[in-house]
Amino acid sequence: MTDTIDDALTVPLTDRGLAYGDGLFETVLVRDGVPALWHEHCERFALGAQRLGIEAPSREWLDALLERAPAGLQVLKIILTRGSGGRGYRPPMPATPRCYWQFIPFTPMPARWESGIEARLCRLKLGRQRALAGIKHLNRLENVMARQEWQDDAIAEGILLNDLDQLVEATAMNLAWHEHGQWWTPALTECGVEGTLRRALVESGQLAVVSAAPLSRLLQARSACLLNSVQGLWPITQCCDPDNQHVLARWQIDEPVRHLQREAHRLLGHATTFSTS
Incomplete structure (x- = not known):
């Protein structure tokens, strides 16, 4: 070594x-x-x-x-x-x-914790490869190409689907949404990175894992967020289409979002005192 x-x-x-x-x-x-x-x-x-x-x-x-x-x-x-x-x-x-x-x-971005972020749907689709799924390998060209799709600083992240149009993650964060009283996150058995914050929240029962979730699950959810072990948890307020012409969905920053944010930020030592909208 x-x-x-x-x-x-x-x-x-x-x-x-x-x-x-x-x-x-x-x-x-x-x-x-x-x-x-x-x-x-x-x-x-x-x-x-x-x-x-x-x-x-x-x-x-x-x-x-x-x-x-x-x-x-x-x-x-x-x-x-x-x-x-x-x-x-x-x-x-x-x-x-x-x-x-x-x-x-490192300097965090508390404005994104408090007010949330805007996202977009990416055109690029992630290929499925079980041998590489979950791990943080160096070949991140799919993520680079997806992030290259937009230059508007008002859009913080892009949502990625796989080649079967199933939800996976964002370009640099994991994805979760709230519906029917439960937080859900996509299974990462075929592609995507199993983030350490995501893992901790799954193991503590804060997140439930779902396989083969279509985009409609996210778009119809009450609230949604992105998270990773450096930035913490960002609520998503809206998501536009790949052309940035139409808003596909808007979400609330509600108490379930703040509860999950408090749990996530406790694990990271980030601030947690935010109000709901």
Whole structure:
């Protein structure tokens, strides 16, 4: 395992993470050296490494990174690649993985917590691949292409469907909606990233998982939100079509939204004192 500090980063052109997206990454919210959802991040990292067949850093190695955390609110980004070698797509046996890391100062966006955000439906559809579903692998071209669809800063996120027109996630966040007294989130067994905040809320019973949910489930819901382990929970106030010509649905920021937001932000240490509209 090669440990690289990103402040003096030099990535060789032969690195398979650069050449093929052959690797994983994690982004962890760290407050004064204390990581949020650290157990969940480490488990997802280990699972992803196992799926790709890359030797993962030990938990002790990862824990030691936190000792280098600057004061204040930071995001720790960790990138694991298979390293260099092999011939074409054939990976080297054995491989010498590289792990790059960096602490980045982070400022949250409380206006989005309070007032919610506008989203749009993306044209791009996510392909289904069970071998990669759930993990945070480096090949995020689908997400990049989806995010490239709009430049309007008033639209914060894009909603992604799979190639069967089933709900999956947003470009950088997980998706949830409230109907019939329950919060729901799409199953991520065929594509999408299983966010650590999403996992914690599912395991605590705050979110229920549903398979093969059509777009209509979201559009007919009473309220909806996006969430991840860095930004927290953003209520969605409306979603427009891919051409930004028509509003497909509007949602309330109601008490169920605030309840889920309080639970999510408690896990992350973010502020939680917001009113309903």
